[in-house]
Amino acid sequence: MTYMIVISDSALKQLERIPKPYTKKIGQVIDRLAESPRPSGVKKLKGMTEDLYRVRVGDYRIIYSIDDVIKVVDIRKIGHRKDIYT
Numbered sequence: 793m794t795y796m797i798v799i800s801d802s803a804l805k806q807l808e809r810i811p812k813p814y815t816k817k818i819g820q821v822i823d824r825l826a827e828s829p830r831p832s833g834v835k836k837l838k839g840m841t842e843d844l845y846r847v848r849v850g851d852y853r854i855i856y857s858i859d860d861v862i863k864v865v866d867i868r869k870i871g872h873r874k875d876i877y878t
Contacts, residue, residue: 795826795858799867806870810852818849818870829858829865844868852876 799807799822807815824831830845837844837855847854853876855869869876 793863795829795863795865797822797826797865797867800869803867803870810870810872814850814852818852818854821847821849821854822867825854825856825865829856848873 807818810818825847831847833848835846837846842857844855844857847856851873853869853871853873854867855876857866857868858864859866
């Protein structure tokens with residue numbers, strides 16, 4: 793079953809600041825999340841008030857939540873690994 797992808801406004805702004813060679817790869821990973829929201833290599837983040845997941849794309853990270861009831865993947869943050877967790 794395909795999930796709907798929702799990208800927050802702040803994540804879109806973060807994506808615009810990423811160098812162009814990486815944006816294509818990040819876009820491909822986001823598209824694949826619709827088919828498989830928990831791909832191999834995904835990690836569930838600890839210490840959060842809600843269930844958030846992280847997937848790596850080179851030095852960049854995509855932080856998102858999954859709602860299995862309504863089939864939605866909500867992209868919250870996209871950024872470089874040194875900045876994303878702050």
